[in-house]
Amino acid sequence: MVVTSPTTESAPVPEGYGTTPDHIILQPDKTGGLGDIGRYINSEMTTKEVEDTVIALSRGKKYELLTQHLSPPSHYKFPGTYENGCLRSFRYEYFKNRPWLKYSPHLDAAFCVPCALFVSNRSNKQSLVTKPFRKWTRYTSVIVEHAEKSYHRDAMIAAQTFRESIENPSTTLTCVFDKEKEKRIEENRQILKAIARAVLYCGRQCIALQSDPVLEAQLKTGGRVNYLSPQSQNEMIEVIGKHFIQK
Numbered sequence: 001m002v003v004t005s006p007t008t009e010s011a012p013v014p015e016g017y018g019t020t021p022d023h024i025i026l027q028p029d030k031t032g033g034l035g036d037i038g039r040y041i042n043s044e045m046t047t048k049e050v051e052d053t054v055i056a057l058s059r060g061k062k063y064e065l066l067t068q069h070l071s072p073p074s075h076y077k078f079p080g081t082y083e084n085g086c087l088r089s090f091r092y093e094y095f096k097n098r099p100w101l102k103y104s105p106h107l108d109a110a111f112c113v114p115c116a117l118f119v120s121n122r123s124n125k126q127s128l129v130t131k132p133f134r135k136w137t138r139y140t141s142v143i144v145e146h147a148e149k150s151y152h153r154d155a156m157i158a159a160q161t162f163r164e165s166i167e168n169p170s171t172t173l174t175c176v177f178d179k180e181k182e183k184r185i186e187e188n189r190q191i192l193k194a195i196a197r198a199v200l201y202c203g204r205q206c207i208a209l210q211s212d213p214v215l216e217a218q219l220k221t222g223g224r225v226n227y228l229s230p231q232s233q234n235e236m237i238e239v240i241g242k243h244f245i246q247k
């Protein structure tokens, strides 16, 4: 493939694309630029090498490959290769209703990017996942049937979850747990205040702290926290005692 300067087209052409195969520009990905999965996975790599490469990709790079992959314009002329004596090439209509299908200009090959990045088990998964796909005569058996694979559906869910974790971090499990923890701390703080007020009241009125069902329920707080431990009681008495002395 010949490396040439970009063509001067009236319609804007995304970086990495020309209007003919000879005008594909072989440039390395730029951080923050458009991605090409074919820069990371190629047919020479073993399954283990692909796995290691994908694991090593940063979250930012995975997100870029998922959401900003190079996308050829409709007038793009895909390179042709001879298969069984016929000139074949990737066709623009393959993209229709397949947002997961991406074309790598670097390799002149297709990938399912969600599967390439998020499939749970790569063994026995070749074309579109661990290997670039470019045997265009097998379009139906590989591309059309790919969407029906259960591992593809799982990878689509994993990819969507990954996107949401970046676009809307407040929905992630860690964040939800943190919010729940904050809520519990605030609840416990309010309960402790109520207990302290009750003890303080008894102290002011010189009423002995006797077993009170309401107070007891608050002290136990549904089993999550127990303020009845000797340490908790001693700390509370000490703090409230100091309060009386200061008064």
Ligand SMILES: [Zn+2]
Residues within 6 Å of the ligand: 100, 112, 113, 114, 115, 116, 146, 151, 152, 153, 155
């Ligand atoms: Zn897939």
